[in-house]
Amino acid sequence: MTGKTQTSNVTNKNDPKSINSRVFIGNLNTAIVKKGDIEAIFAKYGKIVGCSVHKGYAFVQYMSERHARAAVAGENARIIHCFVCISRILDLAEFSAL
Numbered sequence: 001m002t003g004k005t006q007t008s009n010v011t012n013k014n015d016p017k018s019i020n021s022r023v024f025i026g027n028l029n030t031a032i033v034k035k036g037d038i039e040a041i042f043a044k045y046g047k048i049v050g051c052s053v054h055k056g057y058a059f060v061q062y063m064s065e066r067h068a069r070a071a072v073a074g075e076n077a078r079i080i081h082c083f084v085c086i087s088r089i090l091d092l093a094e095f096s097a098l
Contacts, residue, residue: 020065023072025058025087033058041078045071 025038035053042048042060046067052059062068068089076087 018061020089021062021068023060023062023068023087023089025060028057030055041075042071045074
């Protein structure tokens with residue numbers, strides 16, 4: 001054990017109160033990029049309470065909207081393993097479509 005705290009895989013898709021503290025990261029090469037990589041990149045913006053990785057995209061759930069917005073501002077268009085990734089906060093209708 002490394003002493004690192006494991007984050008949940010749950011990002012509260014159905015909780016409208018937490019939607020603004022959840023960041024969508026798109027255009028990910030998830031064959032290479034893993035949950036730990038995402039957490040390492042996004043942890044500098046605040047406490048991550050959940051992280052889920054799916055084929056081609058991921059979500060990071062923060063404790064607060066302020067942290068999520070800082071992550072979007074700092075990481076949008078970041079290149080991760082040769083892919084330009086899109087980081088943004090989605091609205092409820094966009095979440096429903098995933």
